[in-house]
Amino acid sequence: MNGGSLFKVARFVYKFGGTSVSDTARMKRxxxxxxxxxxxGHEVAVVVSxxxxxxxxxxxxxxxxxHEPDARELDALMATGEQVSAALFAMTLQGxxxxxxxxxxxxxxxxxxxxxxRARVQSLQPELLVEMLAAKVTPVVAGFQGRAMQDDVATLGxxxxxxxxxxxxxxxxxxxxxxxxxIFTDVDGVYTADPRIxxxxxxxxxxxxxxMLELASLxxxxxxxxxxxxxxxxxxxxxxxxxxHSGIGTMVMKETPEMEDNVVVGCALKSDxxxxxxxxLPIEHGVQATLFDRLxxxxxxxxxxxQSEFGxxxxxxxxxxxxxxxxxxxxxxxxxxxxxxxEVSIDVGLAKVSAVGVGMRSHAGVxxxxxxxxxxxxxxxxxxxxxxxxxxxxxxRDEAQRALRTIHxxxxxxxxxxVAPRAMQVPA
Amino acid sequence: MNGGSLFKVARFVYKFGGTSVSDTARMKRxxxxxxxxxxxGHEVAVVVSxxxxxxxxxxxxxxxxxHEPDARELDALMATGEQVSAALFAMTLQGxxxxxxxxxxxxxxxxxxxxxxRARVQSLQPELLVEMLAAKVTPVVAGFQGRAMQDDVATLGxxxxxxxxxxxxxxxxxxxxxxxxxIFTDVDGVYTADPRIxxxxxxxxxxxxxxMLELASLxxxxxxxxxxxxxxxxxxxxxxxxxxHSGIGTMVMKETPEMEDNVVVGCALKSDxxxxxxxxLPIEHGVQATLFDRLxxxxxxxxxxxQSEFGxxxxxxxxxxxxxxxxxxxxxxxxxxxxxxxEVSIDVGLAKVSAVGVGMRSHAGVxxxxxxxxxxxxxxxxxxxxxxxxxxxxxxRDEAQRALRTIHxxxxxxxxxxVAPRAMQVPA
Numbered sequence: 095m096n097g098g099s100l101f102k103v104a105r106f107v108y109k110f111g112g113t114s115v116s117d118t119a120r121m122k123r124x125x126x127x128x129x130x131x132x133x134x135g136h137e138v139a140v141v142v143s144x145x146x147x148x149x150x151x152x153x154x155x156x157x158x159x160x161h162e163p164d165a166r167e168l169d170a171l172m173a174t175g176e177q178v179s180a181a182l183f184a185m186t187l188q189g190x191x192x193x194x195x196x197x198x199x200x201x202x203x204x205x206x207x208x209x210x211x212r213a214r215v216q217s218l219q220p221e222l223l224v225e226m227l228a229a230k231v232t233p234v235v236a237g238f239q240g241r242a243m244q245d246d247v248a249t250l251g252x253x254x255x256x257x258x259x260x261x262x263x264x265x266x267x268x269x270x271x272x273x274x275x276x277i278f279t280d281v282d283g284v285y286t287a288d289p290r291i292x293x294x295x296x297x298x299x300x301x302x303x304x305x306m307l308e309l310a311s312l313x314x315x316x317x318x319x320x321x322x323x324x325x326x327x328x329x330x331x332x333x334x335x336x337x338x339h340s341g342i343g344t345m346v347m348k349e350t351p352e353m354e355d356n357v358v359v360g361c362a363l364k365s366d367x368x369x370x371x372x373x374x375l376p377i378e379h380g381v382q383a384t385l386f387d388r389l390x391x392x393x394x395x396x397x398x399x400x401q402s403e404f405g406x407x408x409x410x411x412x413x414x415x416x417x418x419x420x421x422x423x424x425x426x427x428x429x430x431x432x433x434x435x436x437e438v439s440i441d442v443g444l445a446k447v448s449a450v451g452v453g454m455r456s457h458a459g460v461x462x463x464x465x466x467x468x469x470x471x472x473x474x475x476x477x478x479x480x481x482x483x484x485x486x487x488x489x490x491r492d493e494a495q496r497a498l499r500t501i502h503x504x505x506x507x508x509x510x511x512x513v514a515p516r517a518m519q520v521p522a
Numbered sequence: 523m524n525g526g527s528l529f530k531v532a533r534f535v536y537k538f539g540g541t542s543v544s545d546t547a548r549m550k551r552x553x554x555x556x557x558x559x560x561x562x563g564h565e566v567a568v569v570v571s572x573x574x575x576x577x578x579x580x581x582x583x584x585x586x587x588x589h590e591p592d593a594r595e596l597d598a599l600m601a602t603g604e605q606v607s608a609a610l611f612a613m614t615l616q617g618x619x620x621x622x623x624x625x626x627x628x629x630x631x632x633x634x635x636x637x638x639x640r641a642r643v644q645s646l647q648p649e650l651l652v653e654m655l656a657a658k659v660t661p662v663v664a665g666f667q668g669r670a671m672q673d674d675v676a677t678l679g680x681x682x683x684x685x686x687x688x689x690x691x692x693x694x695x696x697x698x699x700x701x702x703x704x705i706f707t708d709v710d711g712v713y714t715a716d717p718r719i720x721x722x723x724x725x726x727x728x729x730x731x732x733x734m735l736e737l738a739s740l741x742x743x744x745x746x747x748x749x750x751x752x753x754x755x756x757x758x759x760x761x762x763x764x765x766x767h768s769g770i771g772t773m774v775m776k777e778t779p780e781m782e783d784n785v786v787v788g789c790a791l792k793s794d795x796x797x798x799x800x801x802x803l804p805i806e807h808g809v810q811a812t813l814f815d816r817l818x819x820x821x822x823x824x825x826x827x828x829q830s831e832f833g834x835x836x837x838x839x840x841x842x843x844x845x846x847x848x849x850x851x852x853x854x855x856x857x858x859x860x861x862x863x864x865e866v867s868i869d870v871g872l873a874k875v876s877a878v879g880v881g882m883r884s885h886a887g888v889x890x891x892x893x894x895x896x897x898x899x900x901x902x903x904x905x906x907x908x909x910x911x912x913x914x915x916x917x918x919r920d921e922a923q924r925a926l927r928t929i930h931x932x933x934x935x936x937x938x939x940x941v942a943p944r945a946m947q948v949p950a
Contacts, residue, residue, distance in 0.1 A: 122587065156613060159549065159613045160613040167613045167624055170609040170624050174609075177602050181602075182599065189587060189589065198598075198673075244629070
């Protein structure tokens with residue numbers, strides 16, 4: 095079977111998202127890719143998400159029966175979506191003459207910390223997977239789930255199937271076996287910016303885990319930040335590519351020295367930000383702590399603290415994701431009631447544009463270049479936030495798309511120098 | 523909670539079929555019954571089937587991806603239907619303030635022999651169920667499934683949720699705890715005949731396991747024969763009743779002496795029979811064995827062997843269920859090819875009417891009464907088949923409904939003397 099292949103045999107994880115397996119016709123195309131890699135002699139473990147809108151439909155049913163469904167029951171319900179996909183995918187492979195077997199997350203050895211709805215992978219026992227691969231039986235694993243206490247099932251929260259795939263990639267040591275974790279999705283890789291907004295954006299051949307993490311955290315879809323963190327920790331090469339066409343995508347990998355040649359590799363835009371401003375707060379010790387403790391206990395992630403002025407009264411403003419605005423307003427009114435004074439107001443007209451690149455660390459004047467380019471086209475910057483490899487500016491939402499195109503241009507990303515991935519198998 | 527109740531506290535299994543939980547509104551009505559029994563101080567373990575047409579939809583998906591889906595994968599797929607119901611039902615109970623927790627079949631302690639698609643319950647470890655009931659947490663068990671080897675899931679085949687319910691009833695000793703296994707369905711009990719065909723049929727207060735088994739095997743819906751056998755073996759009182767209205771139904775129980783007072787308690791009609799006739803077979807030793815071995819290996823259940831004449835050539839005829847006719851024809855053609863001679867023909871115009879009752883054992887002339895009643899109205903009997911408590915006649919399908927009404931009348935079933943159940947809790 096492998097005699098005529100030009101490639102060295104390698105071991106892969108193939109992960110297919112919900113859009114890629116939304117109907118049985120698409121599922122067959124995905125299965126054909128797996129069958130083809132196996133025919134080339136490779137070993138493949140498959141991870142699947144729930145079909146298309148299954149998850150939404152299940153959530154809708156849960157809402158019909160209860161106001162705030164119990165997290166354990168919600169997980170028992172949701173986990174069935176991926177189990178359906180896994181069984182159907184295994185049948186599809188079998189129909190193509192490939193030995194295959196579906197596994198629940200627990201069967202595949204995924205153990206979690208048991209926090210229903212947002213569980214973290216605690217360990218992965220790969221014995222059964224390794225045994226199956228040795229016996230030429232392709233495991234098809236239900237993503238997004240793992241074992242909790244008492245044989246319960248817990249789901250991994252948003253982007254959970256990506257985490258399952260990377261965790262399996264780590265446990266199966268795909269990197270050392272010449273392979274990678276192939277994330278098949280509905281885009282053909284990671285771009286220097288969202289091509290719908292920046293038409294001359296280009297696809298990156300490679301990106302470092304750190305850069306990918308910043309872009310993912312800035313809402314540049316494609317992959318969930320937690321899966322990227324997991325990949326970096328265990329050094330799993332992650333290949334992001336399109337499920338319905340062939341061709342290579344973007345390899346997320348360990349940083350290499352030549353990556354620093356590019357100052358910036360990507361720009362991102364987050365336009366679903368709201369600003370909360372609190373005014374006339376008492377000047378007391380611990381006011382800010384009270385405020386942000388309350389936000390944290392409500393599970394709200396504060397994006398940027400925009401300003402914090404103290405005069406006669408204290409005032410503070412910060413941004414949060416749009417979806418959290420209602421909750422935040424309630425929480426802040428509680429704080430004001432507790433403090434005995436203050437006013438809360440909400441502003442939804444903001445956005446954040448960012449530039450990301452490991453090259454920033456070794457190049458001077460990167461921030462200045464970004465600010466000047468925005469200033470030259472008359473865009474006002476409300477706030478600046480930086481990390482070692484990222485610069486973000488809060489701007490008016492009306493000007494956000496123009497800001498993104500301006501930055502992309504300023505850093506010459508259309509002509510970015512590609513950094514080639516290390517020698518690596520990439521099955522068609 | 524229990525102080526004001528007039529009832530002694532008892533332990534029940536409540537089983538809700540697919541029609542009873544086909545949408546969340548119906549599910550709420552079912553959950554309200556459970557909540558009410560618990561408010562009365564009773565202990566209830568719930569068993570649920572998949573919602574409405576879920577099973578059919580999953581089978582349809584399986585057909586889209588493979589010709590003959592693997593039995594293990596089909597079970598992994600199908601088992602999700604009951605898991606969805608169980609989680610939603612538990613949420614519904616929680617929404618009503620009842621502590622509840624969904625369990626897969628495996629979690630509930632159901633172990634099977636591992637024959638995918640038609641597994642038998644091998645053991646039931648009730649420790650977790652007992653523990654939950656003691657802690658006032660209502661277990662909601664996914665029916666139709668149990669554990670197979672390597673933490674796989676196997677389904678119990680047709681009527682599997684009934685078997686789950688009765689098996690749990692046995693393990694929880696509901697009979698000894700003053701309760702029963704309540705099978706909630708879309709009819710309000712077992713009738714002397716199908717009321718759609720015999721308008722003056724009456725509901726039976728009680729029926730023995732043996733009678734119920736005969737009626738169930740004759741296609742009188744309501745309950746699966748295997749569940750009845752299980753109930754008899756472990757002496758589990760089974761109460762068949764309507765899920766959407768209150769009131770008692772029919773109690774399936776151990777035979778009592780007064781049950782023999784009624785010669786016949788029920789009449790049944792099976793109209794989906796086909797007759798296969800094989801002619802011009804060679805007269806050889808083992809021809810019939812070859813033939814029925816082939817049918818058995820194809821999983822076909824032969825209903826009645828109608829005739830078996832031997833002259834110059836052998837010929838044999840038998841009835842099978844309609845759905846098996848295509849397969850049977852193929853199998854029989856193979857036998858004929860192997861034997862080198864013979865002809866096969868198929869006749870679909872037949873039906874079977876039967877009368878069932880434990881009283882037959884102690885009353886003479888029962889068969890004669892049945893034959894004479896049919897003869898008096900000019901219905902021709904093609905074949906007769908009897909057991910200790912059953913008489914069946916094969917008649918032309920066109921006359922089957924008239925035959926059923928005739929028998930029902932002949933045995934005076936409209937005025938049947940009710941046999942009261944033993945003193946027993948029956949929650950509204």
